[in-house]
Amino acid sequence: MMALVSRRDLRHFVTWSVLILMMILLSTNAPAADVAVLDSFGFDGNDPVDGPTSLVFDAEGRCYLLSQKANEVAVFDRELVLERVIGAEGEGPGELQNTAAIVLHAGRLLVTTMGRTHRFTLDGTYESSIPSLYFTKLTSIHGQLIAVSSSTGPTFAVVDADLTVQRTFGPPSDWREEWKILAGPDGGFVAFERHDGHALAIDSAGTFGERVDLGLGRGWWKGSRGKHALSDVAFDPAGQRYLILVYPEVDAAPILVEMNLALEERARWTVPDELGADEVAVDSEGRVFISCYAGSMVYLVQAGGESQASQRY
Numbered sequence: 001m002m003a004l005v006s007r008r009d010l011r012h013f014v015t016w017s018v019l020i021l022m023m024i025l026l027s028t029n030a031p032a033a034d035v036a037v038l039d040s041f042g043f044d045g046n047d048p049v050d051g052p053t054s055l056v057f058d059a060e061g062r063c064y065l066l067s068q069k070a071n072e073v074a075v076f077d078r079e080l081v082l083e084r085v086i087g088a089e090g091e092g093p094g095e096l097q098n099t100a101a102i103v104l105h106a107g108r109l110l111v112t113t114m115g116r117t118h119r120f121t122l123d124g125t126y127e128s129s130i131p132s133l134y135f136t137k138l139t140s141i142h143g144q145l146i147a148v149s150s151s152t153g154p155t156f157a158v159v160d161a162d163l164t165v166q167r168t169f170g171p172p173s174d175w176r177e178e179w180k181i182l183a184g185p186d187g188g189f190v191a192f193e194r195h196d197g198h199a200l201a202i203d204s205a206g207t208f209g210e211r212v213d214l215g216l217g218r219g220w221w222k223g224s225r226g227k228h229a230l231s232d233v234a235f236d237p238a239g240q241r242y243l244i245l246v247y248p249e250v251d252a253a254p255i256l257v258e259m260n261l262a263l264e265e266r267a268r269w270t271v272p273d274e275l276g277a278d279e280v281a282v283d284s285e286g287r288v289f290i291s292c293y294a295g296s297m298v299y300l301v302q303a304g305g306e307s308q309a310s311q312r313y
Contacts, residue, residue, distance in 0.1 A: 035256055035271045035290075039300040041080040052291045052298050054101045055281035058122065063283070064102055064109060065291075065298060071096040073111060075124075080300065086124040087111060094118070094126030105140040106161060112138050117163060132163050141183050142204075148181065149173045156181060156191070156202075169206025182235040182242065185261045190235075190242070197229035197246075199263055212263050216246050232279045238286030241266070245280045245290070256280065256288075256303065269303040 042052055042065075051069035058064070061078035064086075071089040076082055086109060087096045098114040108127070109120040117132040132138075135147035135157065147157045147165075154168035155177075170191065177193050184190040187204035197216040202208045217229045231245040231254065244257040253273040258266045271277050276292035283289070291298040 035269050035301045035303055037272070037275070037299050038302050039080060040297045041076060041082075041300075042074075042297040050296055051293055052296065053279055053293055055279065055289055055291060055298065056102055056104050057281075057283040058104055059284065061283060061285065063289070063298075064104065066099055066102045066111070068099050068293070071099050073102055073109065073120075084124055086120055087118070087126075093129070094120070101137055103138050103140050103145070105145055108161075110138060130163050134163075134165065135159075137180075139181060141181065141189060142187055146181055146189070148179050150175075155179060156189075156206075167206070170202060170208055171200065180233055182233065183237070190261075190263070192230055192233045192242075192244070194230045194232075201263070214244070214257075214259070214263065215265070216244065216257065217248060231277065234280045234282045234288075236282040236286050236288075237284055238282075243280050243282060243288060245271070245277055258303075267303070271301075275299055 050067050052065050053068055054066040056064045062083070063076040063080065065074045065076065067074065071087065073086040074082060075084050075086060087094060089096060091097065096111060096113060096118060100112045100114065102112070103110045107122060109122060111118045111120070112132065115131065115133050116129050117138065118129050119127045121127060134149060134151060136150040137148040138159075139146050145159045145161070145163075147159050149155055149157055149168070150173075152173055154170045155173045156170040157168045158166045160166055176195070178195055179191050179193055181189050181191040184201060189202040191200045191202060193199070196218050197214050198211045199214055200208050200211055214230070229246065231247055233242055233244045235242055240261055242259045242263070244259060245254055246257055247254050254271040254277045255268050256271050257268045260266055271290065275290055276295055277290045278293045279291045281289045281291070288301050288303070289298055290301050
């Protein structure tokens with residue numbers, strides 16, 4: 001009798017163990033609770049920040065937000081209230097056309113356009129305009145200006161304040177690839193390739209390792225506009241993690257994937273489809289922001305929890 005009971009208990013134990021294991025495996029890559037909207041900003045009176053993109057943050061928590069459509073930079077304080085606007089559309093000194101991205105470096109705001117980079121003080125005073133045909137993107141990492149090359153040779157370059165190339169590193173440049181480079185561990189970098197969902201770890205000396213498949217799929221097309229396997233990625237300095245915005249398939253809501261510095265997935269959350277999410281950004285406090293190129297608002301969000309949306313006008 002004792003042996004029979006033990007066998008029955010053993011069968012029950014094995015059955016429940018298998019079920020629990022299956023539930024764990026099935027839930028590993030399943031989105032968790034939705035991303036909740038905590039706040040939104042982008043309106044000053046009735047004037048929208050049109051086509052918000054390229055969010056960067058200073059040490060005081062201000063958000064510098066580029067409007068590619070308006071060709072200007074809106075500056076919001078820590079409480080997400082508009083302080084001022086830098087630049088304006090036009091061809092004169094301090095005026096902008098065909099804006100691409102912004103970066104904060106050494107107490108200056110740099111606005112990249114097609115072939116030129118415009119330099120402003122943080123209070124909005126225009127200083128100079130520098131030819132910058134060498135690169136398509138510019139970012140500030142570990143106190144260095146890092147350019148993504150648009151010419152032959154290595155993909156990345158360290159440039160000085162006058163945008164003169166100091167050294168190059170990374171894999172050979174390939175026009176078919178679209179990279180975003182972020183801070184990595186031990187003074188190094190991690191480069192994310194948006195089309196095929198891969199990443200590349202690069203040490204502080206510029207030596208790069210093998211590509212890492214992030215397991216997020218490849219790019220696909222929706223209507224007349226392309227979506228990438230990896231729509232955007234941001235580094236969270238407070239949480240020492242990467243947050244990756246992904247569109248998993250056609251007509252599916254985007255997901256936000258969290259990975260550690262070793263590029264191991266730790267969690268994922270669904271993002272409300274109505275946000276039209278294109279870009280993710282994180283400030284120095286770890287606050288997470290999502291924006292949409294086609295919209296006029298930026299959303300402060302939190303993974304999980306109930307929505308507490310409040311729109312600013």
